[in-house]
Amino acid sequence: MLEDIQALLPGLGLSVRLMIASLAIGLPLGLAAGLALFEGGRALRFAVALFTEIGRGFPALVTLYLFYFGLPSLGVVLDAFPALVAAFGYTTAAYTADIFRSALASIPKAQREAAAALALGRWKTFLLVICPQAVRIVLPPVIGFSIIVFQGTALAYSIGLRELVSRAYDQGTLRFDTLHFMLIAAGMYLAVALGIAAVARVVQHRIEGTAKIKARPAPSTLSTTA
Numbered sequence: 001m002l003e004d005i006q007a008l009l010p011g012l013g014l015s016v017r018l019m020i021a022s023l024a025i026g027l028p029l030g031l032a033a034g035l036a037l038f039e040g041g042r043a044l045r046f047a048v049a050l051f052t053e054i055g056r057g058f059p060a061l062v063t064l065y066l067f068y069f070g071l072p073s074l075g076v077v078l079d080a081f082p083a084l085v086a087a088f089g090y091t092t093a094a095y096t097a098d099i100f101r102s103a104l105a106s107i108p109k110a111q112r113e114a115a116a117a118l119a120l121g122r123w124k125t126f127l128l129v130i131c132p133q134a135v136r137i138v139l140p141p142v143i144g145f146s147i148i149v150f151q152g153t154a155l156a157y158s159i160g161l162r163e164l165v166s167r168a169y170d171q172g173t174l175r176f177d178t179l180h181f182m183l184i185a186a187g188m189y190l191a192v193a194l195g196i197a198a199v200a201r202v203v204q205h206r207i208e209g210t211a212k213i214k215a216r217p218a219p220s221t222l223s224t225t226a
Contacts, residue, residue, distance in 0.1 A: 004171070004184055011167030012188050018163065019150040021085040026092025026149075027142065033093055034100025048097070055094020061155050063087045068159050080159045088149060095145060096138075103137040104130065136204070143200035147193045164188060 036048040055063070067090075068083040078086065107130050115125040157166040168185035172178030 004181065007171050008164060008167050008181070008184060008188065011162060011164035014161065015150065015153040015163045016192065018084055018153040018156060019146065022088035022092055022149055023146055025085060025089030027096060029089065029093035030096030031100050033097035034104060037097060037101040038104045052094040052097045055091050060088070060091055060152055061158065063091055064155055064159065080156070080161045083159065084156050084161065088152065092145070092149060096142060099138050099141050103134040106137060107133050139200060139204050143196060147196055150192060151189060
C-alpha cells in the first residue's frame, strides 16, 4: 500500500503546483476585477462584467482547450503547464471577482468617511481600513473555491500532464487494478482538501481574534468608589 501511495506522490505534487500557480494568477486578477466592478466607470464595469461572464459561462475544460489548442492558431503556443495555469487563472478570476466585489460593497460607507476625516489617501484607506475587513469576508468562499481548483487540476490529464489522476490511471493499467489506484487518488484529493480547510479555519480564527483584540476598548484608569 505504501509503495502504491509513493507511486502517486509525483502526480500529487504536480496537482498542488498547478493549483498554487493558478491561484497566484487568478486571485489578484479577481481582486482587480472586483475593484473595477465596485468602483470603476460604466465602460470599465461593462468590460469587466463581460470578462467575468465569459469565464463563468465556459466550462473549465473548454477554456483549457481554447488556451492549449486554440491559441496556436493565433500564433501563441503554450506548453501544457502554462496553458492550464493561464486557463484556470482566468476561470478563478472570473469566479472570484464577484466575491471580492461583494466583500468591498459590504464594508459600511462610514468606514471610508472616517478614513477621509483622518486625511488617509485612497490607497491607505484601502490597505489599512477596507482590505483587513474584506479579508475576513472573502476567506471562506475563496478557500472553498481553492479546493475546487485543486480538484479541477484533474483536467490536466486531457492535455498530457501527468498529474494525480493520470498517474493513478497509468499505475492501475499497468497492474490491472485501476479501482485500487483511483481510490488512493481520491483519498489524496480528500486529504489535501481537508488540509486546506483546516489551515483556513486556523487563519480565520486568528484574524477574528486579532480583530476582537483591536476592537476591545482600553481599560479605564479611573477607579470608582461606592
